[in-house]
Amino acid sequence: MKTIGRIFTFIIIVGGIIFAYLVFAPNTTFNAAKKHLYIRPGSEPASQQIVKQLQTGKIIDNVKVFDFLAPKMNAYKNLVPGRLTVPKHTSVYGLIKILKANKQDTVHFTIKRVRTREGLAAMMGHNLMTDSATTYMYLSNNDSLRQFGVDTFTLNTLLIPGTYNLKWEYTTGQVLAIFAAAKKGFWSRNNRTARAAALGLTPDQATTLASIVEDETMKDSEKDTIASVYLNRLRSGMALGADPTIKYALKDFDMKRILNQDLKVQSPYNTYINKGLPPGPICTPDSVTIEAVLNAPKTDYMYFVAKPDFGGYHNFSRDYAQHLKLAEQFHDALDKKNIK
Structure with missing residues (x-):
């Protein structure tokens, strides 16, 4: 036993x-x-x-x-x-x-460069409980967006680049409310709204202009000068003639060269045939770029074109004749590299 x-x-x-x-x-x-x-x-x-x-x-x-x-x-x-x-x-x-x-996760949702509603919907569908198709429908409905002070054109003005701490189960509306609060805080700091007004711009218009500058150059040191060119064109009643808006209108963001036929695209974003700013941002500009617009110096430049060394910097001109000479140098450089 x-x-x-x-x-x-x-x-x-x-x-x-x-x-x-x-x-x-x-x-x-x-x-x-x-x-x-x-x-x-x-x-x-x-x-x-x-x-x-x-x-x-x-x-x-x-x-x-x-x-x-x-x-x-x-x-x-x-x-x-x-x-x-x-x-x-x-x-x-x-x-x-x-x-x-039951400790729910925090989703670190990072906004860096968003161009379209489709892109934003895809990001949210990938990171949050909502699916991208449902989110896209919400983002495409002006009745849904009105409570946040935006429409389908100005939606990207809500998106201040940075990282947001969200909950996975948040709805699209809850997320946009957080974005709207961040936007309000951003423009209330550093006297930004008043500085935009001094340029004759609303915060949304300043963001739209900054989005064009963002796509024009990666060089922070010349963003304010490029902004001054566009501000001069706006004040003179001249069309902005911004190549990045053509890429946006064509939804071809990898274009290396804008051709004359591209300038004829019928779109409210075509700033060659429509005067003034486009109806909304073409991307989400960094805060550095928005500051460059708000701090744009007073210049008499009306034109700029990329330098032919492809170093990322630009030549600025006061008159069209000088600009044409500089533009020809750049186009010759494109031809030599067989960039179509």
């Missing part, structure tokens, strides 16, 4: 060790630093959503152990729609603790 007792005790101890190992040992199956679990609103209980993802998402090995323990430990009691992070080496017990804590 003593022998049977010892064997039974041994089995219990070994079983306990194995069970403890299955529960407390690192149990993730992925090589990345982390994976995510998603809880979506709807009729399916959070518990079922979690188990399905564990079964198909290759997150932990011991799904059956988890499924046995989770209900008994009230793992699902506090869960609400959102996204949860599972770090590498998490144990079954550790995963249950994550679910019980």
Whole structure:
């Protein structure tokens, strides 16, 4: 009997060790630093959503152990729609603790260069619970956008480049409200709204002009001078004649050379045939570029063209004859490089 007792005790101890190992040992199956679990609103209980993802998402090995323990430990009691992070080496017990804590992820949503509603919708669909198609429909509806003081043309004025801390479950409207608050804060600082007004521009118009400057040059040192050229053209009633707006109108952002036939495109963004600013930004300008517009020096330059050395800088001119000579040098350089 003593022998049977010892064997039974041994089995219990070994079983306990194995069970403890299955529960407390690192149990993730992925090589990345982390994976995510998603809880979506709807009729399916959070518990079922979690188990399905564990079964198909290759997150932990011991799904059956988890499924046995989770209900008994009230793992699902506090869960609400959102996204949860599972770090590498998490144990079954550790995963249950994550679910019980219901600590929703922060999504670090970075805006750097956004051109179109399609692009913004795709970014939001990739990073947030909303899908890109639904988001695009929202962004294309002026009734939806009106509450944020924008329309489909001026939507990009809401997008101040930077990183925003969002929740995965935020709706498109909630995200735009955060963008609108950031925009308001940006223009209330450093006397920006008043400085734009001194140039005869609203904040949205200044952003639109800055978006053109943003696409004209990567050289921060000459952005203010380029801005001064466009301001001079606006004041004189001359068409802006901005090549980046042609690329935007054609939705061909990789164009290396603008041809005469391209200048005929029928679009409100064609600043060769429409005087004044286009109806909205053609990209999201950096704050440095907006500052360059607000700090534009007083010049008498009316023209500029890229230097033929392709170093990224520009030659500036006061009269058209001088500009044509400089433009010819640049076009000759394009021909020599066979840039069409």
